[in-house]
Amino acid sequence: MTSTPADLSASPTPRLALRGIVKQYPGCRANDGIDLVVMPGECHALLGENGAGKSTLVKIVAGVLQADEGEILWEGAPVRIGSPAAARTLGIGMVFQHFSLFDSMTVAENVALGVDWRGAMADLSRRVAEVSARYGLALDPARRVCDLSVGERQRVEIVRSLLQDPKLLIMDEPTSVLTPQEIESLFAVLRRLTAEGRSILYISHKLAEIRTLCERATVLRGGRVSGTCDPREETAASLARMMIGTDLAPPVRAAAPRVGEPRLVLDRLSLTSETPFSTALDAVSLTVSAGEIVGIAGVAGNGQAELLSALSGEALVAVPEAIRIDGVAAGHLGPRRRRALGMGFVPEERLGRGAVPEMSLADNVLLSAHRAAGMVRGGMIRFSRAKGFAERVIDAFHVAAAGPRAVARSLSGGNLQKFIVGREIMQNPRLLVVAQPTWGVDAGSAAAIHRDLIALADAGTAVLVVSQDLDELFAICDRIAVICQGRLSPSRPVRAATVEEIGLLMGGVFHLEETSHAS
């Protein structure tokens, strides 16, 4: 809580200063009078929970959105940033978290689209090669983006921004899709950029990496600045308090779970890839037993989506015995028959897969729980039963909703996730498969979901969690395995595993011999 804009009169001109930025959406004030100062050569963290207003704020700086009120000063002079092109002209570059590459186009075309390039493609390719070489960001301009790994895609975005020679680079959650080793090399690039005098506005909710990378941080909560600080002088706990407002107890997993009989057995599960955009599964084997939580880590796009659809029954497997649920060969069974065997499933996309956005919570209960509580008889729906079930889920899992008639879309991400997890748990599954349980969910809901999953396992259900969030997996799992390019590593007890080791597996180094070559 050291500096305000007034204190800086003696120091050099800030590169960027925001004063009283306000952005109003229907029903919520995403930014409510935000001040922020970024100095030349500084790596400035913008810290906050999901929904705190970080993305809105940086979109305003990048010219994607316009503020309703407030002032933007660029190198001391007030400016209006009317479009992303105007931001680029000023020297503001942005690396988006999602949504800014064109899959079916080449790297060179993607770069050309982002840099207002009017010259020949060959010249651009040469410039791409120069910048890649200078910062150690290897790229082949002729490759199509859909063939690149997630890390490589991020490189395309970074190189695209660097070609503009930006004075301020905005990075929106850049590490959420990277392995620990990739994160290290990204940080090396970022340190180099600040050494060249460029500023970085670094958005994250990961406290550890902010403490290693940034010298100043602005913390947002509910659309307002809840504090500014030097993160190196704070603890993770004090940063978290600024971010969340209260202390959250970390989930506690019992020392030694009482593990029962196997509930899910994957036996050399293989699935050929349907489209050029998907990953084939290659002889995935895994056992999840009653009472334990098993985690699958991995960088996005390494076969998680395919594994999950093979588990849910949305993709059928040629060999029925490759998936056994409670001892029954189930590879050839669709989702409804697998649920009949006692499997519950929480998909990665809450809105648009786990729930129909336009339908009420009561109707959304019918999606997966129509067998339960006699909701359907003789082909006709008994709406009162569905409504009652929804009410019970809302009560038991503390879902903040207007009631069972509220449409799914009207719930916040965290509350909808609690509802979906609750809907599955209320059906007393013998096996629960959960994808990204707390992705984009506020910290309070995330803690509640973690507690619910642990309680479920303690009560004897087998739980399989597929997540990209290593912290989460280390917090709640008993065993952990890593998926990479459609192959699954053997699982190991979480207590015996280190983040570095899992990180190497995420990078595809499955055998120790290879480790020595790779590092």
Next chain:
Amino acid sequence: MSDAELLTLSAILAAMVRAATPLVFAALGELVTERAGVLNLGIEGMMLIGAVAAFAVAHADGGILLSIAAGAAAGMAIAALFAVLALGLRANQVACGLALSLFGVGLSAFLGKGLIGTPIEALPALPLPGLSRIPVIGKALFDHDILVYLSVLAAPAIHLFLFRSRAGLILRAVGENHDAAHAIGYAVLRVRLLAVLFGGAMAGLGGAYLSLTYTPMWVENMAAGRGWIALALVVFATWRPARALLGAYLFGGVTILQLHAQNWGVGVPSQILAMLPYVATIVVLVAISRDESKIKLNAPACLGKVFHSGR
């Protein structure tokens, strides 16, 4: 072959080119529209409006160029109606396209009532010097009116635009991922509006060709499903201009062959032969759609999706 047979062959080839031309226009226009991520099912309506407008101007002695321009402008005007609904008001594109087709059929018939049965002079042929003297092929390919040449030139021009120009790159980017294009700072709706208008103008030209040269007169509902066939051609072409051209000529061939088969007295009723182009469309569509990944790989990823600028 005898001279008479060669002459017939030449005439058949020339008729094939003529039958293909409206499809070339309509399919190429829709191809550009779809590359920008907009599915406009209203081609049939736009063609008919273009046909009646061009014919009305020609009938009033408006001259060749003005008639052609009227066809294009009318197609573009009615496409603007689609754009207001589908882009401006974010209505479902499938529904808007259907509405456009149904409305176009009615409106063209309404406007064209007084024009029925009044013939006009077809667009004059412009034989290409030298080339048109080549035996058989010359008469078949190089002795047509200006619209035929224009349609053939449109294919490479659109190819160059889409794959070699910056504007084309942006248009494809908008069709591929409108959120990303918006985030980088491209005006998604403006690009789409222009693409829809271009599609409308091309469909209008296709219609103008029907009423100015192909028949040449105004007949109610004279597009006879060509707008829908053009839609299928875009899928068949996997969104590539050269293949759309090829597809249109293939269909021109089928149309002409069934007409000639009727003349040659093949022992099949004329109604059954007349089904051929429609059946062929279905067959072609099935053949290309069978491999789902082929469509997924080539179709613009945002085709038919509504764009919300707030996101």
Next chain:
Amino acid sequence: MRLEARLEPSRAMMVAAPLLAVAATLAAGGLLFAALGFDPLAALFTFFVSPLGDLTGVSEWLLKATPLALIAIGLALGFRGNVWNIGAEGQLTMGAVAAGGTALALYEASGFWVLPLVLTAGVLGGAAYAALPAVLRTRFHANEILTSLMLNYVAILVLAWLVHGPWRSPEGYNFPETRMFTDAALLPALIEGTRLHVGALFVPVVALVVWAVLSRSFLGFQIKVIGLTPAAGSYAGFSPNRVIWFSLLVGGGLAGLAGAMEVCGPIGQLVPSVSPGYGYTAIIAAFLGRSHPLGIVLAALLLALTYLGGDAAQIALAVPLAVIQVFQGMILFFLLAADVLIRYRVRFSARVQTGGTR
């Protein structure tokens, strides 16, 4: 002017949008008539009110609304499930062909069973024809919009071939038509002295059954889920192919029934054209009626009126009959425009932006 997303779709606007669209159509129609040099109010009266002046008018109105409502209810099932059957015109035609063929085959027969058999044949003919796009979509992923539409042209050519060729009436002086069906194959009149037949009674029954399926049954729920969010349907384990088959077969069957009732009712034989575009107009009826059976019945009544109005306007004002399609097209356009109010609020200030994530 800006569009601001509503948090929830407005139920009031769901009902108000079609009414707004009708009002706008009347206004635009008035302008159209004024532009043609008529007194707009008098012309609108001629178009929309005068046809209903007597019992004959009312009976003709219900007669035309019957096929529209039956077809549109069937189409609506598909539209709910994102199955775009544009081939109702062809399915109607094939229903007419199957019914007509049966009626001609039973030319010598008499008895109460003839008519049910003929109508059943119509249903089966329409359903079988709709099975073609269903199989092409489920087996080969071919877009049902294009295939079903192409089949419309094919069906009309099939009918043309039959009435010009093998089924042409021996005593018809070479006109392209079949023999008149015998009384056993004809639908009895509902009101003596009018053309309105008992087939109109199918409408309330079908509307009720389809309403129950859509809003009360688990199958209807599955259709809606798959229509709104295919991924959620796949998560739940609902079969999209089942929805495609169900909605196309039911839609085709109802269109076939409508076709059978046209040839066994007002027409009484097979002729080259058995429908003035009911299959296309029904698409508009399905939209205008919000894909809800009751709404569709009302929409069908309104659209049926445009047919009568077109006839009346042609006689009284000498405007082309195509004015019918112009009015129908305008209704659909205005409806699609008015629908924006269901999901968005119109704001006239520039302060607030359309919704989004933070």
